[in-house]
Amino acid sequence: MDKTMNHANKQSFIPSRPVYITASASVAGTKEGRGPFGDLFDMIGKDDFFGCKTWEEAESTLQKEALLLAIGKAGLAQEDISYLFAGDLLGQSIASSFGLASFPIPLIGLYGACSTCGLSLSLGAMALAAGIADYVGCVTSSHFASAEKEFRFPLAYGNQRPLSAHWTVTGSGAFILSSIRGEKCRAEITGITSGKIIDYGLKDSLNMGACMAPAAADTICRHFCDFDSGPEDYDKIITGDLGTIGQKVLWDLMREKRMDISKLHLDCGMEIYDLQTQSAHAGGSGCGCCAITLSAYILKQIEEKAWRKVLFVPTGALLSKTSFNEGQSIPGVAHGVMLESV
Amino acid sequence: MDKTMNHANKQSFIPSRPVYITASASVAGTKEGRGPFGDLFDMIGKDDFFGCKTWEEAESTLQKEALLLAIGKAGLAQEDISYLFAGDLLGQSIASSFGLASFPIPLIGLYGACSTCGLSLSLGAMALAAGIADYVGCVTSSHFASAEKEFRFPLAYGNQRPLSAHWTVTGSGAFILSSIRGEKCRAEITGITSGKIIDYGLKDSLNMGACMAPAAADTICRHFCDFDSGPEDYDKIITGDLGTIGQKVLWDLMREKRMDISKLHLDCGMEIYDLQTQSAHAGGSGCGCCAITLSAYILKQIEEKAWRKVLFVPTGALLSKTSFNEGQSIPGVAHGVMLESV
Numbered sequence: 001m002d003k004t005m006n007h008a009n010k011q012s013f014i015p016s017r018p019v020y021i022t023a024s025a026s027v028a029g030t031k032e033g034r035g036p037f038g039d040l041f042d043m044i045g046k047d048d049f050f051g052c053k054t055w056e057e058a059e060s061t062l063q064k065e066a067l068l069l070a071i072g073k074a075g076l077a078q079e080d081i082s083y084l085f086a087g088d089l090l091g092q093s094i095a096s097s098f099g100l101a102s103f104p105i106p107l108i109g110l111y112g113a114c115s116t117c118g119l120s121l122s123l124g125a126m127a128l129a130a131g132i133a134d135y136v137g138c139v140t141s142s143h144f145a146s147a148e149k150e151f152r153f154p155l156a157y158g159n160q161r162p163l164s165a166h167w168t169v170t171g172s173g174a175f176i177l178s179s180i181r182g183e184k185c186r187a188e189i190t191g192i193t194s195g196k197i198i199d200y201g202l203k204d205s206l207n208m209g210a211c212m213a214p215a216a217a218d219t220i221c222r223h224f225c226d227f228d229s230g231p232e233d234y235d236k237i238i239t240g241d242l243g244t245i246g247q248k249v250l251w252d253l254m255r256e257k258r259m260d261i262s263k264l265h266l267d268c269g270m271e272i273y274d275l276q277t278q279s280a281h282a283g284g285s286g287c288g289c290c291a292i293t294l295s296a297y298i299l300k301q302i303e304e305k306a307w308r309k310v311l312f313v314p315t316g317a318l319l320s321k322t323s324f325n326e327g328q329s330i331p332g333v334a335h336g337v338m339l340e341s342v
Numbered sequence: 343m344d345k346t347m348n349h350a351n352k353q354s355f356i357p358s359r360p361v362y363i364t365a366s367a368s369v370a371g372t373k374e375g376r377g378p379f380g381d382l383f384d385m386i387g388k389d390d391f392f393g394c395k396t397w398e399e400a401e402s403t404l405q406k407e408a409l410l411l412a413i414g415k416a417g418l419a420q421e422d423i424s425y426l427f428a429g430d431l432l433g434q435s436i437a438s439s440f441g442l443a444s445f446p447i448p449l450i451g452l453y454g455a456c457s458t459c460g461l462s463l464s465l466g467a468m469a470l471a472a473g474i475a476d477y478v479g480c481v482t483s484s485h486f487a488s489a490e491k492e493f494r495f496p497l498a499y500g501n502q503r504p505l506s507a508h509w510t511v512t513g514s515g516a517f518i519l520s521s522i523r524g525e526k527c528r529a530e531i532t533g534i535t536s537g538k539i540i541d542y543g544l545k546d547s548l549n550m551g552a553c554m555a556p557a558a559a560d561t562i563c564r565h566f567c568d569f570d571s572g573p574e575d576y577d578k579i580i581t582g583d584l585g586t587i588g589q590k591v592l593w594d595l596m597r598e599k600r601m602d603i604s605k606l607h608l609d610c611g612m613e614i615y616d617l618q619t620q621s622a623h624a625g626g627s628g629c630g631c632c633a634i635t636l637s638a639y640i641l642k643q644i645e646e647k648a649w650r651k652v653l654f655v656p657t658g659a660l661l662s663k664t665s666f667n668e669g670q671s672i673p674g675v676a677h678g679v680m681l682e683s684v
Contacts, residue, residue, distance in 0.1 A: 010424070011424075011448050013472070013474035015472075016472065016473055054668050056664055056665060056668060057668075057670075082352070082353075083536065087453065089434075090662065090664065091433030091434065091492075091662040091663070091664060092431075092433065092453060092455065092660065092661065092662035092665075093453045094660070094661070094662045094664065094665045094670075097539060097660040097665075097673060097675075098660075098665065098670065098673070100539065101539040101541055101673050103538075104538060105538065106353050106536035106537055106538055107536075107537075107538065107539055107675065108452070108454075108461060108464075108465065108536065109452060109453040109454045109461070109675075110450070110451060110452060110453065111429065111434060111435045111451040111452065111453045112450075112451045113434065119450060119451070122450075123450065123465065123468075126465075126468055126469055126472050126474065127468055127472075129472035129473070129474065130355070130357075130358065130468050130469075130471035130472035130473075131358055131471070131472075132355035132468065132471065149664075150433075150664070194425065194448035194449075194450065195448055195449075196445075196446060196447065196448055196449065197439060197442065197443040197449055199443055318434065318436070318439040318440075319434065319436070320432065320433040320434035320436045321433070322398055322432065322433060322436065322491075322492070323398060323434075323436045323439075323440065326396050326398060326399075328436075328440065331439060331440070331443050333439075333449065333451075
């Protein structure tokens with residue numbers, strides 16, 4: 001493709017300056033700490049309140065701690081970061097607003113539901129490509145209890161969850177991006193494919209995987225088209241939180257386009273918990289799910305060159321309790337980030 | 343300042359490629375249509391439902407219509423636009439998600455409360471500076487009835503409003519940005535100053551002007567510092583929706599820094615209604631307030647060269663009903679956009 005231009009009918013760009021993930025950090029909740037990646041997270045809470053009085057303050061603390069850790073690992077001062085690109089699942093993104101208020105850095109608030117990790121990395125890459133920053137921070141979070149309250153029922157209500165339901169991950173991932181390749185540089189972002197909203201008309205907020213899978217399929221196909229590539233060019237294609245049901249839908253939709261990604265597809269939501277023993281039903285979800293999986297697991301594989309080229313596709317379901325209660329459908333969106341080992 | 347770099351301790355950038363506002367459109371509600379700018383809006387609803395069944399659908403329709411109009415005025419097809427940068431005040435930004443879902447354009451969801459118009463123009467300028475798009479769209483909206491439901495009380499409750507309360511503007515503004523200077527080009531964006539979150543600890547959601555004024559003062563001062571300029575270098579300094587109380591606070595805070603902006607300051611919230619007769623109390627507010635004022639009034643003044651250089655500073659109050667009910671403060675944020683006649 002044309003080196004940098006996202007012209008008409010393209011949804012991708014290649015950054016005109018290199019974009020490295022200089023450092024990253026993950027902070028996780030107790031259930032995530034007992035999961036397969038428990039040993040890989042930088043910090044695990046003793047309980048899910050993280051020393052706070054409310055779930056929302058706890059989630060703000062997750063973001064703050066993750067960013068502090070990432071800046072520290074990068075060997076930078078807070079003042080070295082030019083922009084923060086951040087978001088979460090709560091109404092008016094309060095986990096980011098309150099969690100990042102103490103940093104002396106301009107805040108660009110994002111909302112892309114559970115795809116926000118991809119959105120923040122995309123915009124961070126855009127800022128570096130524009131040559132307007134040396135370092136930017138990309139932060140996202142979710143919290144099981146604040147998300148249940150925001151979208152479904154308060155925990156105290158004790159509602160039953162169908163097997164298609166996801167378990168919102170308690171965690172936050174923070175990433176420092178730079179065009180300067182530092183010693184500890186974890187990976188390079190070599191391409192971005194931004195997603196359109198895709199709405200198949202599904203309305204079940206307890207089956208988010210099916211709502212998001214069409215958006216994942218659309219973005220992955222657009223990525224292949226824009227970069228003139230195919231599944232065989234990647235070591236892994238990793239979606240955010242499609243879960244067991246969404247994965248099946250994605251594979252089927254890709255097969256309809258004569259592409260089989262089943263052998264190289266991973267879904268963060270299915271990897272972050274032991275689905276046999278941890279009662280997470282269809283899998284993990286939330287902005288934090290793919291963010292902490294990227295920081296703790298995916299970037300480790302890329303650093304160790306177990307994987308050299310990965311298409312990372314966080315997926316989001318665009319609903320609020322208001323739109324849901326008014327009978328609206330649940331559109332999906334997915335933002336693709338191409339990651340390569342350095 | 344250094345031509346493009348937002349290095350450490352700077353919050354501003356000058357786009358490395360020119361950024362023009364190629365076209366724009368405004369869609370407004372009935373009360374706004376009866377206000378001082380009534381004759382300038384592109385479209386005014388017959389009633390505030392805009393043919394829909396819910397306030398949220400009505401707000402989505404505002405965004406859709408505003409963007410369609412702006413694309414039409416620019417003489418473009420939808421496929422010519424590479425990215426949409428959009429947001430609103432509702433939980434999970436549903437007005438944008440649903441309003442813009444039908445466009446075949448990647449959607450970057452933003453949240454900056456009432457500052458989102460500034461945020462969307464800033465990111466649009468960033469994308470053009472990165473050289474990754476020919477055209478981008480920037481869309482924001484608010485709706486009185488959906489905002490009252492989201493943040494305060496449903497309309498049917500009929501609560502009394504103190505004189506410090508704002509009236510959320512029903513309206514949406516859409517802007518097409520490009521590095522290509524078209525014939526109808528309305529203005530050039532010559533600099534961006536992104537805001538930090540500023541929290542003075544205020545907690546009154548019925549006095550948003552006071553909550554946002556410190557952020558406006560901070561961003562305006564940072565802008566002067568980064569560009570080595572002062573009030574005398576601008577024809578107007580225009581804030582988003584500080585209203586009568588916020589304006590006083592802003593002037594006082596600026597005077598503490600030995601800068602008098604009282605002679606060149608305008609506030610969109612105070613201009614959009616006739617405050618003597620329209621019962622809007624402290625003034626208008628909401629993402630739509632400064633967006634439709636920019637499209638209908640400010641850009642007209644710049645086009646006619648009545649004003650040659652304007653610092654446009656949309657202001658936002660970062661709260662949700664959850665954070666408010668949990669006793670949290672209301673932090674502010676303000677994003678500055680420098681506009682010049684072409």
